[in-house]
Amino acid sequence: ILMTQSPATLSVSPGKRATLSCRASQGVNYNLAWYQQKPGQAPRLLIYGASTRATGIPASFSGSGSGTEFTLTISSLQSEDFAVYYCQQYYIGHTFGQGTKLEI
């Protein structure tokens, strides 16, 4: 299953909303996770099951979608939110998207 994220780079001002997209080449039901990765750090789980926030993740992060189309929304960007975001399907094996860099 191929995962395609868009856009590759997203420029948003602090305090604004960011919307990141992830598309699967075939349906993955709700078997979709989102991760955040900052430079020099390991990825951190944000969302699993397409829409369930992981422990400790603020409510400003929300996930939606099912099947082949998924969205990660960050409602009000803080300085610490600027990072690279990856989606991952785990319906059949594991496949990551190529990432979206969220920049100021």
Added chain:
Amino acid sequence: EVQLVESGGGLVQPGGSLRLSCAASGFTFSNYAMGWVRQAPGKGLEWVSTITVDGGTYYADSVKGRFTISRDNSKNTLYVQMSSLRAEDTAVYYCAKSLLNHGWFDPWGQGTLVTVSS
């Protein structure tokens, strides 16, 4: 607190072998699937391998036949034995815990760098 600490990375020549370890603490290791995910320099994430609670193993096509994942529940340690290494295996290798046999990964270790070069 769940902790995953990888070790064993380093410089290895093409065709060589290396074994990575991941020491786990803060949870009942034997109750969880574990996986390896790698990231080539400046690139995205690539799933490498998963081992289930009952020892079932799964591999990405890119490493099948060359890498072997294993676990020692008595030592709370995950391993990956890598052989016939290629330049394209150069990456930071992360170990990660998975609630399900084929699920999301959380948390991740800090990673260990493997460089394959002559």
